[in-house]
Amino acid sequence: MSDSSTLPPVRLHAEAELARDALSTPLLSRAARLARWAGPDTRVDAGGALVDEQLPAAAEALGLSGDDAAAYASEAWRVAVDTGLVEITDEEKGTVAAGADLALLTGGSPHDVLQVWLGALEAVLADASVPDLGAVVDAMAEGGEVDLSSLGFDPEAEAEFLEGVLGNLYLLTVSEDGPGEGPVPLPALAASVLVPGDMAEPSNDVLQQVSDAMMRLDGQFRLLEPVGLVEYRPVDEALLTETETETETGTGEGADETAVPGDETDVTRYGLVRLTPLGLYGLRARLLEAGFAVPAVGELADKGADALLDGTAAFGPAAAQAETEQWLARREPLAAARELLAAARGSDGGAPLRRLRCQQALSLVGADAEPALREVLDDAELGGLARVWLTEHGARDVPAPSEAMxxxxxxxxxxxxxxxxxxxxxxxxxxxxxxxxxxxxxxxxxxxxxxxxxxxxxxxxxxxxxxxxxxxxxxxxxxxxxxxxx
Structure with a gap:
């Protein structure tokens, strides 16, 4: 997609509802709790991370236990710092204090809360594009410095791939012929980025690329779920064991060696992902920032009929109807009908589609609109449309159209x-x-x-x-x- 691409319109939940969702996400709620927990004795290192000695106390403050407790606490702290919930007051001493944005979570508007959440999302997306830390540690143990390219990792390419996957997931979600709010199988999502559109049957090499991408995405979506971007059902670990066993014993052959499902395979074992309402909001915000035209249903409700008819020209039927219903809900039926008919006139290239959208909009208006339709019976451009509406609504004394009309x-x-x-x-x-x-x-x-x-x-x-x-x-x-x- 180019920066000038116009995407299908998205139906967003109200900001107040989205803000409540944001506050309840595991990652942002933990970050806020740590920001309130931090005090004069809290110490951070040169990079702003909690020093190791304080991680157990941070985990305890979050009610976390187990082997991963310190890692979860560390992640939540990084988000607190990155989003401004915590401020480093003295870099040399490593002291901190509550940040100005912490008050926004309780006293700010829903929009304020969502801006803080978007900061958390950016932090997690950055983390999702870095290599496996275990591989980095092993490499450092062997040779000291680490060259990421020697690990087969290109940070820019990885970030670009994840952006492409998320862009396709957004497009699948908002497209009228897509799964909507339903989950998308991970293999299909990976293939949507990697398999060329003109390739009838993917080669074994492409299937292997899809399989490798699925494994990377499995780890990335596990990271993105706690921030509320997605709901994710991970790849079945037993499936990975089966694949490794087949490869080691040589029983797998060709495409069967890849973790890509066949026609009769339970696709849910390969991972399912869906964008949450909050995730739709977040990805739309990022697409807008990147320069895409990303309409949302309801944006035209307070504009004129000309903006409605032109704006819904590229919408699918369901989105056009939803937008029109919101537009009509703010207007008196007869006045709305007259405004729509006036905006439908014209001999330019877009006029026929405006009249079609006008006709569809008028089908949602009740009998109160009849006087407006009778007023244009002799109009060369609107007379035929008016006769269709009047006839469909059972009006009497509708004059027959001429052959020319x-x-x-x-x-x-x-x-x-x-x-x-x-x-x-x-x-x-x-x-x-x-x-x-x-x-x-x-x-x-x-x-x-x-x-x-x-x-x-x-x-x-x-x-x-x-x-x-x-x-x-x-x-x-x-x-x-x-x-x-x-």
Whole structure:
């Protein structure tokens, strides 16, 4: 994706709800508790980390025990420092005090809380992009200094890969044809980044790359879950043992040696990940900062009808309806209908899709909108749309449209569908139906004074499976274009 890419709109929870989620995440809540626990006697090293002697007390303050208690306490302390919950008051002495941002967690707005949480997220993402510390320690024990490239690790490449994975996870979550709030199998997520789109059958080499990436992502998502970005079901450890055993004994062969599921394998054993509502908020914030256009449902609710119709042009049907419902909820029905109809006028390239979105919006307005539709019955651009609405709502005394209006509305509708969906199966079916129902359609359609007539007829020529009818459509398109140029 380029920085100018526009992503599908996301439906975000209210900031107050997200802030409550942020405060309850294990990592941020631990960081806040340590910030309140710290006092005049708390000491840190030159890097701002708690000195080893104080880790047991920090773990105890968090109610942690066991082998990993000190590590969890150390991680929470790093987040407290990185987010400003703790400030180092004297670097030479290694003394600390509560940071200014600590008060935001209890006295700040929901937005303030979320900004602190975003700082915690950045800290954890940075940690998730570093190599296995065990490998680093072993290398240091052997040779002193560590060259990360000698460990086969490229920090920039690792961070870029994780960014790509999270970007795809966001896109899968917000896309209308994606899993939505459901979990994504880890193999599918890794493959979405590594397997070329034009590769029909992944090679063994690509499958091995996917398998290796899954193992890295397994560790990274385990780190990202405590900060509330994801809910994660880890890779089954028994599966890893089975894979290692097969490799050692030589029973695995080819793609079977990789930890990638086959068609009949229980995919849940290979890890499942889903973005939380808080995670959606966090990734959207990061994408916005990176320069992407990342719309959110509800952003157009207080804007004019022109902004609504243009803004929802690229939305999927469900997102467009959700946005429109929020827009209508703030307006009186008759006034809203009049505003929508006024914004739908125009002869520019985006006008047909605006009128389609207008028609869809008006379908959500009740009978109170009828006067607005009757007011445009004689309008060349809106008269056909108005008749459709009035008829569907059971209105009486709806005048029949002229043949010219019927053809104009047909061209306008196909142009809108082309803009919304491209060469979809639904549009192909519409084109076939039009040609079947009107034997002289192309002979009359090329004369329609609609700016998109030639483009629509050319598209019908591409889409219709009958070569004879497709040829008629192309001839009609040529006539229409000649008429426009005359």
């Amino acid at each position: 019927v053809f104009w509305l047909t061209i306008d509708t196909v142009a809108a569908q082309l803009a919304a969906e491209g060469n979809s199966e639904e549009l192909r079916a519409l084109v076939e139906g039009l040609a079947r129902q009107h034997s002289g359609f192309f002979g009359a359609a090329w004369r329609v004074g609609h700016p998109a007539t030639a483009d629509v007829l050319e598209a019908m020529g591409r889409l219709h499976p009958d070569k004879r009818i497709a040829k008629e459509a192309r001839k009609a398109a040529f006539k229409a274009r000649s008429q426009q140029g005359a």
